[in-house]
Amino acid sequence: MRRIVFALFLLPVLVACGASEAPEEPIDMDKINEDAMGPVDRIEPEPLTFRKLSEHDLLGAGCNFTPDASEEPVFVVDQTRAHFLLENRLVGMSPDVGSRELPYGVRTEYDGLTHSAEIWLAMDTAKAQDSDQAADTEQAADTEQAADAEQAPDTEQVQSPEVTYYRGTLEIRDPRGRFAYSATGQWQCGA
Structure with missing residues (x-):
């Protein structure tokens, strides 16, 4: 009898173990x-006006990026550094020397403490601008430079005789490598 009671007790336990979920x-x-x-x-990224570029000593040979939806550059790059303005704070990056070299010693990849960037230039879209054309497009900048020169009369003004424009893309990633900003626009490279 004990065996029967034990078997009846054990039967539901065995059935439960055999059920598949x-x-x-x-x-x-x-x-x-x-x-x-x-x-x-x-x-x-916030626009980098000529005044801001001057204040932060970001003028010289290199390239700057202006997205299609803007009239001012938002990213400047040269052989040794890249910068953009975020929340009125200048964010700097160093070149990845293993990346491909572009005109004026600019690299395709830059890394910083908080962000990294990747640059693409469509080299077949290069459009050179001679000194006559450059003078027309720089006239607005000259007006701003003249205002600065009035405030600082000892400031020397240097104009570049040649500028080359490229269609291209700028991508900025967050510290975890995810896209934080991506835009297509115009790269302006010159000395």
């Missing part, structure tokens, strides 16, 4: 990692 969905590790990093903080 519905298969679980596979774990999406990419989704888990993405959720752990939080949302991407999108940025909008």
